[in-house]
Amino acid sequence: xxxKSLIAALAGVALAGVAFAKPxxxxxxxxxxxxxxxxxxxxxxxxxxxxxxxxxVTVKQSHGGSGKQARSVIDGLPADVVTLALAGDIDAISKxxxxxxxxxxxxxxxxxxxxxxxxxxxxxxxNPKTIKDWDDIVKPGVSVITPNPKTSGGARWNYLAAWEFAxxxxxxxxxxxxxxxxxxxxxxxxxxGARGSTTTFVQRGIGDVFLSWENEAFLAIxxxxxxxxxxxxxxxxxxxxxxxxxxxxxxxxxGTTEVxxxxxxxLYSDEGQDIAGRHFYRPTDPKAVAKYAAQFATVxxxxxxxxxxxxAKAQKDHFDDGGTFDQIYLKK
Amino acid sequence: MASSVVSSLQHAAAAGHRPLATRDADWVRYTLxxxxxxxxxxxxxxPLVAVFAEAFRRGIGxxxxxxxxxxxxxxxxxxxxxxxxxxxxxxxFGVSAAWCIAKFNFPGKSLLITLIDLPFAVSPVISGLxxxxxxxxxxxxxxxxxxxxPALPWLQAWxxxxxxxxxxxxxxxxxxxxxxxxxFIARELIPLMQTQGNDEEYAAIxxxxxxxxxxxxxxxxxxxxxxxxxxxLCNARAMGEFGAVSVVSGxxxxxxxxxxxxxxxxxxEYQFVAAFAAxxxxxLLALVTLVLKSLVEWAHARRHAADAAS
Numbered sequence: 009x010x011x012k013s014l015i016a017a018l019a020g021v022a023l024a025g026v027a028f029a030k031p032x033x034x035x036x037x038x039x040x041x042x043x044x045x046x047x048x049x050x051x052x053x054x055x056x057x058x059x060x061x062x063x064x065v066t067v068k069q070s071h072g073g074s075g076k077q078a079r080s081v082i083d084g085l086p087a088d089v090v091t092l093a094l095a096g097d098i099d100a101i102s103k104x105x106x107x108x109x110x111x112x113x114x115x116x117x118x119x120x121x122x123x124x125x126x127x128x129x130x131x132x133x134x135n136p137k138t139i140k141d142w143d144d145i146v147k148p149g150v151s152v153i154t155p156n157p158k159t160s161g162g163a164r165w166n167y168l169a170a171w172e173f174a175x176x177x178x179x180x181x182x183x184x185x186x187x188x189x190x191x192x193x194x195x196x197x198x199x200x201g202a203r204g205s206t207t208t209f210v211q212r213g214i215g216d217v218f219l220s221w222e223n224e225a226f227l228a229i230x231x232x233x234x235x236x237x238x239x240x241x242x243x244x245x246x247x248x249x250x251x252x253x254x255x256x257x258x259x260x261x262x263g264t265t266e267v268x269x270x271x272x273x274x275l276y277s278d279e280g281q282d283i284a285g286r287h288f289y290r291p292t293d294p295k296a297v298a299k300y301a302a303q304f305a306t307v308x309x310x311x312x313x314x315x316x317x318x319x320a321k322a323q324k325d326h327f328d329d330g331g332t333f334d335q336i337y338l339k340k
Numbered sequence: 341m342a343s344s345v346v347s348s349l350q351h352a353a354a355a356g357h358r359p360l361a362t363r364d365a366d367w368v369r370y371t372l373x374x375x376x377x378x379x380x381x382x383x384x385x386x387p388l389v390a391v392f393a394e395a396f397r398r399g400i401g402x403x404x405x406x407x408x409x410x411x412x413x414x415x416x417x418x419x420x421x422x423x424x425x426x427x428x429x430x431x432x433f434g435v436s437a438a439w440c441i442a443k444f445n446f447p448g449k450s451l452l453i454t455l456i457d458l459p460f461a462v463s464p465v466i467s468g469l470x471x472x473x474x475x476x477x478x479x480x481x482x483x484x485x486x487x488x489x490p491a492l493p494w495l496q497a498w499x500x501x502x503x504x505x506x507x508x509x510x511x512x513x514x515x516x517x518x519x520x521x522x523x524f525i526a527r528e529l530i531p532l533m534q535t536q537g538n539d540e541e542y543a544a545i546x547x548x549x550x551x552x553x554x555x556x557x558x559x560x561x562x563x564x565x566x567x568x569x570x571x572x573l574c575n576a577r578a579m580g581e582f583g584a585v586s587v588v589s590g591x592x593x594x595x596x597x598x599x600x601x602x603x604x605x606x607x608x609e610y611q612f613v614a615a616f617a618a619x620x621x622x623x624l625l626a627l628v629t630l631v632l633k634s635l636v637e638w639a640h641a642r643r644h645a646a647d648a649a650s
Contacts, residue, residue, distance in 0.1 A: 083478055
């Protein structure tokens with residue numbers, strides 16, 4: 009009798025649990041280096057959402073080169089939110105799949121980028137090739153690792169940072185093109201995503217310098233020890249803003265619009281910003297900026313809007329078929 | 341005379357030493373054996389040992405902790421499920437295709453043979469992209485689902501209601517795997533059935549057997565071993581396929597990652613023990629397959645020996 013009532017009580021509790029907590033599932037399609045960031049953030053958000061609404065939310069992740077991931081979403085990967093490496097890739101989703109409005113980037117603060125990063129150099133310990141700035145990596149005999157700008161977001165930031173450095177120094181677009189061409193002559197292998205390039209440089213030991221997301225460079229040092237690699241900060245770099253947005257059409261279809269919005273909003277909260285800082289992304293909230301200020305080197309940063317007139321133009325001029333990257337790379 | 345030569349050869353073979361004229365010099369034999377064994381050790385054994393050594397680098401405890409990960413377990417289940425669908429599908433297809441090609445003549449036969457070989461010839465990446473083109477949101481299926489005035493409106497409504505998905509979901513992974521492993525069984529059976537010819541089937545039919553009886557009692561026993569071998573190869577490839585599956589998977593953890601994709605993800609996340617632990621599971625599955633294959637060969641050889649003796 010006692011056992012029976014216990015079982016009944018347990019079943020009641022289980023049923024009540026099923027009735028009240030709605031399990032929600034979100035799919036976050038992201039770029040390569042955010043893997044560790046979102047493992048921690050997803051757990052934090054699930055806790056926050058449970059406390060706020062009582063619902064259980066599981067966030068599924070998919071990672072890959074930013075351009076490749078955008079392509080998959082266009083082809084039907086059912087992402088509720090995308091957190092990609094650059095605005096141009098989300099523009100492509102808006103344009104080709106019409107699953108979110110063209111003005112998506114105005115929907116959240118800081119160009120919809122809750123955290124930022126920049127491009128730095130990762131070199132082998134002791135900096136045997138004495139690499140100090142962009143000039144040094146175009147020298148003959150220096151082997152440079154960077155992913156393929158066609159598929160990787162980070163690689164496009166690399167490319168544009170090098171271009172702008174040369175343009176400021178040599179004073180013309182033609183000279184900048186020549187500079188970038190020399191740079192890509194030094195690249196032995198183009199991986200499709202930033203994480204692939206990290207593996208090439210760090211584990212396979214190929215290359216003298218790796219043009220890397222700042223967060224990815226910190227992570228490599230954290231994983232493999234400061235006795236193997238060091239970070240070199242160039243005199244000028246680009247403010248890389250990896251934006252986030254809800255994919256309206258998919259979220260509406262899955263009935264997840266509300267939780268998807270809350271998921272992205274929470275990236276701007278104190279906890280979200282703190283997690284970003286811990287994973288070596290530059291936070292945007294002043295409080296978190298101050299907290300993590302010591303972690304990041306001060307470097308002159310320019311924005312893509314100043315230098316290239318925004319992503320749409322940069323994408324068209326440099327990375328679309330027939331753009332400057334095709335011109336310099338196919339010539340080789 | 342001839343028969344006495346044969347019998348003396350057989351006698352010598354049975355006694356464990358062959359006549360000198362058919363033996364290579366000792367140094368040739370030993371060099372060849374050493375080269376073969378060295379090659380095996382270097383290219384097969386060493387990598388295999390490396391996988392297990394890496395997986396157990398931090399001890400048995402770490403190995404099992406790494407394996408006991410929900411995403412990894414899901415990847416393993418998905419891999420087994422994919423193989424469990426792809427292999428029987430190709431078994432039925434392979435036997436019927438080989439039967440048609442080996443036993444009958446019909447127009448378009450060589451075209452069919454070429455088509456069967458197609459998955460061997462195209463790169464797995466292309467195989468995956470074919471399905472993206474067909475079933476992607478921007479492909480045929482996507483256009484149909486988005487169409488304002490579609491043909492068969494009830495079908496469109498039903499597909500939308502069912503949330504019908506092929507790529508970036510399990511059906512796409514299964515389809516891509518079936519496509520890539522298409523030729524294994526048919527290719528194994530066609531030459532075998534061709535050499536066997538039709539005589540036994542004719543005899544069976546003359547004696548009054550039905551088509552099904554002929555297949556079940558005459559053809560199938562004849563191709564049994566070739567069929568086993570084809571199934572084993574097909575299974576090995578179905579579980580190990582990376583390229584085509586990678587294109588259609590979408591890489592959603594705990595949902596559309598198969599074991600080979602999961603290994604790559606773990607490796608790229610610096611989780612080496614977990615990556616090699618997952619790889620060791622994959623290797624173990626392959627080893628089980630290989631052991632099965634050897635058993636089949638051994639049983640086959642024994643049967644042959646028994647047949648020869650009787």
